[in-house]
Amino acid sequence: MESLQIGRAKLTWLNGGVNFLDGGAMFGVVPKPLWGKKYPYNERNQIELRTDPILVQLDGKNYVIDSGMGNGKLTDKQIRNFGVREESSIDQSLAELGLSTDDIDAMLMTHLHFDHACGLTKPAGDGYTSVFKNVAIYVSQVEWDEMRNPNIRSANTYWEMNWKPIQQQVIPFEQELTITDGLKMIHTGGHSDGHSILLFEDGDDTWIHMADIMPTNAHQNKLWALAYDDYPVTSVHQKEKWMDYGYKNKAWYTFYHDAYFRAIKFDETGSRIDQVERERYEYD
Numbered sequence: 004m005e006s007l008q009i010g011r012a013k014l015t016w017l018n019g020g021v022n023f024l025d026g027g028a029m030f031g032v033v034p035k036p037l038w039g040k041k042y043p044y045n046e047r048n049q050i051e052l053r054t055d056p057i058l059v060q061l062d063g064k065n066y067v068i069d070s071g072m073g074n075g076k077l078t079d080k081q082i083r084n085f086g087v088r089e090e091s092s093i094d095q096s097l098a099e100l101g102l103s104t105d106d107i108d109a110m111l112m113t114h115l116h117f118d119h120a121c122g123l124t125k126p127a128g129d130g131y132t133s134v135f136k137n138v139a140i141y142v143s144q145v146e147w148d149e150m151r152n153p154n155i156r157s158a159n160t161y162w163e164m165n166w167k168p169i170q171q172q173v174i175p176f177e178q179e180l181t182i183t184d185g186l187k188m189i190h191t192g193g194h195s196d197g198h199s200i201l202l203f204e205d206g207d208d209t210w211i212h213m214a215d216i217m218p219t220n221a222h223q224n225k226l227w228a229l230a231y232d233d234y235p236v237t238s239v240h241q242k243e244k245w246m247d248y249g250y251k252n253k254a255w256y257t258f259y260h261d262a263y264f265r266a267i268k269f270d271e272t273g274s275r276i277d278q279v280e281r282e283r284y285e286y287d
Contacts, residue, residue, distance in 0.1 A: 004096060005265045007279050009255055010205030011185070013060040016265050016281070017096035019071025019122060023049040023086030029218070031230040041221035043263075049086055051262040052219070053281070054118050056093065057212070058100070059203075062183055064108040068201060068212060069259055070122030070134070076164065077121075091122050093134075104135050111188060112142040113214035114198045115150045119259070120165040131168045141182070143190040144175035146197020156233070157195070191216060191245075193238030194229065200245060209254035210266070216242050218260040220267055246273070 006015040026048050030038040035048070044050050057068040071091035081087070097103055113119065123140065124131040142150075151170075153161040166173075180188045185205045191198055194215040201212040215231075216238050217223065225243045228235035249256060250271050257266045261281070268277035 004099065005279055005281060007255070007257075007266055009203065009210045010208030011061055012203055012205065012210070014210070014257060014266070015058040015060070015100065017056045017058055017067070017071070018089075018092045019054040019056045019069075019259075020073075020087065020091045021051060021053050021089045021262070022072065022118065023047075023051055023088065026050045028230045030221075031228050031232070031235065033224075033227050038221060038227070042219060050219075052260045053258075053262050054091075055259060056122065057257060057259065058097075058102075059111075059186070061186060064183065065102065065106050066109050066111055066182065066186075067107055067135075068111045069113055069119040069214075070110060072118060073121030073123075073125065075126050076124075076131075085118075093122060104138075107135050107138050109182065110135055110138055110140040111182065111201060112140060112146075113188075113200065113212070113259075114146050114195045115142060115165065116160040116195065116215075117162055117165065119214075120150075120162075124165055124168045131164045133169045133172065135169075135172075138172060139174050140169055140172045141174050141176060141180060141188060143188075143197040143199050144177055145190065145192070146195060146199070147173055147175045149195070149197055191237070191241040193234050193241050194232045196233060200241075204252075207253075209249065209252045210257055211245055211249045211254050212257045212259075213242070213245060214259060216245075217256065217258075219258060220261055220264045223273070 026044045054072045056071050059066040074090045125134050150161045150166050178190050186203045188199050203210045228238045232238045255266050255268045265279040265281050270276045
């Protein structure tokens with residue numbers, strides 16, 4: 004597992020699973036000759052995407068950003084359609100660090116699409132139960148409302164089995180929430196109406212988790228929005244805002260989906276000045 008110390012915060016990437024999605028969908032209106040230079044693709048024009056939660060250890064607390072692909076919840080059809088090659092092994096990742104799900108103090112959910120929220124619950128008897136029991140689950144109020152009442156488009160990704168078992172643990176917030184000194188969740192909208200990012204500032208040390216507004220290093224271009232985005236223009240404006248902010252502060256940008264990089268640091272011009280590569284594995 005890769006780790007990165009940024010100021011008081013230690014970030015460690017857990018194994019949340021992997022899937023392969025259509026590259027065109029992940030890059031929206033951007034032509035393949037352009038995005039294909041930035042991110043590898045296979046013979047089916049699919050790109051490899053991790054779904055790896057980030058453990059944030061800060062001031063004696065353990066926080067986890069998003070929850071991975073989960074286990075035993077997808078049908079054979081969903082596994083095929085979503086290109087899932089590996090499900091989560093969060094328990095094993097935590098065990099390697101001497102931790103368990105009981106040691107997590109809060110879940111920080113950027114949004115609740117299935118590839119981010121399936122790891123919140125697991126099969127139990129004829130239903131489902133919470134994985135991170137008695138843990139606060141933070142998410143924007145807009146996202147929580149849509150999760151429980153999806154529209155005709157979002158119903159394909161907001162699933163009842165991912166929210167009903169944990170509804171008593173959810174603590175929604177409006178525009179901004181301070182998790183602890185220096186760490187905030189900020190509602191941006193864009194990818195989903197309730198999408199949020201995370202911002203950490205500790206003196207001169209800054210990291211920004213853009214979640215699915217910039218899911219991979221290849222999405223650095225401010226105009227490159229996903230076809231999956233419900234509000235792509237909002238995504239573009241929010242990316243512009245937070246990339247400009249991060250460049251000015253030489254921030255690290257962390258990734259949940261990138262199969263090649265865990266984090267990248269940029270200077271004031273947007274040029275890469277440091278990076279943490281992901282250890283690569285091959286999938287059959």
